[in-house]
Amino acid sequence: MSLSCATCPVRDRAACAILDEAERDELAKAGRTRVLKKGETLFSAGMSEAACATLKSGALKITSTDIDGRERILSLVHPAGFVGEMFGPYMRHDVVALGESELCVFSGPAFAEATERYPRLAQALLRRTQEDLYASRELLALTGNASAEQRVAGALLSMARAASDSPCHPAREFDLPLSRGELADMLGLTIETVSRMFTRFEREGAIKRMGKRGIELVDPALLPLS
Numbered sequence: 001m002s003l004s005c006a007t008c009p010v011r012d013r014a015a016c017a018i019l020d021e022a023e024r025d026e027l028a029k030a031g032r033t034r035v036l037k038k039g040e041t042l043f044s045a046g047m048s049e050a051a052c053a054t055l056k057s058g059a060l061k062i063t064s065t066d067i068d069g070r071e072r073i074l075s076l077v078h079p080a081g082f083v084g085e086m087f088g089p090y091m092r093h094d095v096v097a098l099g100e101s102e103l104c105v106f107s108g109p110a111f112a113e114a115t116e117r118y119p120r121l122a123q124a125l126l127r128r129t130q131e132d133l134y135a136s137r138e139l140l141a142l143t144g145n146a147s148a149e150q151r152v153a154g155a156l157l158s159m160a161r162a163a164s165d166s167p168c169h170p171a172r173e174f175d176l177p178l179s180r181g182e183l184a185d186m187l188g189l190t191i192e193t194v195s196r197m198f199t200r201f202e203r204e205g206a207i208k209r210m211g212k213r214g215i216e217l218v219d220p221a222l223l224p225l226s
Helices: 021-028 108-117 119-142 148-162 180-187 191-203
Strands: 031-036 041-043 051-057 060-065 071-077 082-084 094-097 101-107 173-175 207-210 214-217
Touching: 031 041, 041 082, 051 108, 071 119, 071 180, 082 119, 101 108, 108 119, 119 148, 148 180, 148 191, 148 214, 180 191, 191 207
Parallel strands: none
Antiparallel strands: 031 101, 041 094, 051 082, 051 101, 060 071, 060 094, 173 214, 207 214
16 A cells, blocks of 8 residues: 555654655655554564564564563554664564554665665654664663562653653553553563552552553652652
């Protein structure tokens, strides 16, 4: 399916937002829309075809598999996020949809050519890469020496930031892109511990749970981050 930048929900937040309308329309000719169902793989580790994508809606997880066959979530991709390989000879990790997700997908060479044609796009991708690197380091810090409450609180705040349209303030309401089990695995905790932390944060007035995955960030200052 061909791309339509005019109706893209992340046209003002994705890396390509740096381009003018004519440049975006030209870039769109090189890409296509792809919709993934929950659990469907976008890229597989070892895939030799260089490709990349911008997430328009939904959520993705970037994972690796250890020697025992256990999956480890390395990072999450939220709407407007960029993922894939433009220059590498193969994909290094699996990229899997956490729910129904829509993406703009490009071949690696086509997008690399676009960054040469539009240097501002390359600069925007560099900034996004730096932001993603910072987010990955935050995740590593959470799974290091942090306590259980710090890990869960940090993950909630990170997801609230990712769901926000503002770079300065986290979203007040958002949906968890991960199940309790996936969140527990990512943070190196048990499901019971994650559930206990949610109950504690809600009792203390930091959050309010809404339905199965909805979260209202009532008072982020009450989250124990240190």
